[in-house]
Amino acid sequence: MIDLWNPDTFSIELQRALEAKSQLVAEYHSEKRRLLDEQLNSSPYQSLKPNRFYSDYLWFQEHELTPILTETRIRVWHYARLLDHEVNTMQQExxxxxxxxxxKRLHEMVAMELLSQQEADQVFQESPFHSQEDIRSGRLWTVTLPLHHSAGGVSPLLESWGGESAYFWLSDRTLRAKLRxxxxxxxxxxxxxxxxxxxAFSxxxxxxxxxxxxxxVSVVPKGCDLAITGCxxxxxxxxxxxxxxxxxGEVGKTYPEGMSGSAT
Structure with a gap:
């Protein structure tokens, strides 16, 4: 298992591929930064110029790195507000x-008397799943970079039970507060x-x-959202x-090992 943001964890195969193209990687990212600085400081304002290393960089990314990563296991991070029994269930499957x-989860909430049947029905009826099932269903959303719990992209997921599928379009403020x-x-x-x-490409x-x-090179790994589906x-x-x-409280700051020096 590797951490995408930490080269110290990369496999020998991945390291060898990257070492062979280190000059290209450095040149591409140095040029990317130079062009962006040039654009931001231009007067009058100019469009961002193309990166002359882009074609070779993209070919390496698509045809050499991506195939290696499809055979690699990585660590990702999932943020959620969960009950103890839900944690136990996720550990099993x-x-x-x-x-x-x-x-199913709402039925369990009613059985535990954490929600009334009427409240559970409202959460279900107002869920974004009804109109967005094609982009929400069949996935477990994660991020490739460990984020601190206060980060804007994940803090709402930790504040409210059920995540976006439950609270996102919920109109009842009292019920929203209850889920929190x-x-x-x-x-x-x-x-x-x-x-x-x-x-793998992402x-x-x-x-x-x-x-x-x-x-x-002055680059900070940004990470990406990753939906676990078929695997x-x-x-x-x-x-x-x-x-x-x-x-x-340490995740995304000093945990896991190497975090403070590799991704911030």
Whole structure:
């Protein structure tokens, strides 16, 4: 298992491929930064000029790095507010998002007397899944870079039970507040394959940014959202960080090892 943002964890095969193209990686990212600075400081304002290293860089990314990554297992991060029994269930089996799964979770909430049947019905009826099932269903959304729990992109997911599928379009403010009191914020470390070529290509951008940083180019790996789909059956939880535990506040700052020096 590797961390896309940390070259110290890269496989020998991946390191060799990157070492062979280190000059190209450094030149591309140095030129990218130069062109951006030139554009931002131009007067009158100019359009961003093309990067002369782009074609070779893209070919390397598509035809050399991506195939290696499709055979690689990586660590990703999932942010959610969960009840204890939901954590136990996820440790046994990771289940992709779906309207049916949301309904099952709501039934459990009613059985535990955490929601009334009327409240559960409202959450279900106002879920974005009804109109956005094609882009939300069958996925477990993760990020490739460990983020601190206060980061804007993940903090709403930790604040409210059920994530966007439950709270995003919920009109009842009282019910929204109730969902914010259910469960505890959790950060899940997940090991997964990258057998999906699209995911592998997206992941390769973080790898290249991390390698450029190793070469002392001024680049900060940005990471990307990654939806685990077809290979969910082979994914597994490595560790769970719950609010109140010491590591919960360290994720994205000093945890995991190498974080402070490799991705910030």
């Amino acid at each position: 990771l289940v992709p998002s779906s309207l049916e799964f949301l309904q 009191k259910v469960g505890l914020p959790r950060i899940l470390e997940i090991e997964t394959e990258l057998s999906d070529g699209l995911n 992941a390769s951008s973080t790898v290249l940014e991390a390698w450029a940083r190793k070469l002392r 969910l059956g082979t994914a597994e939880i490595v560790r769970i960080h719950t609010e109140g535990e010491s590591t919960f």
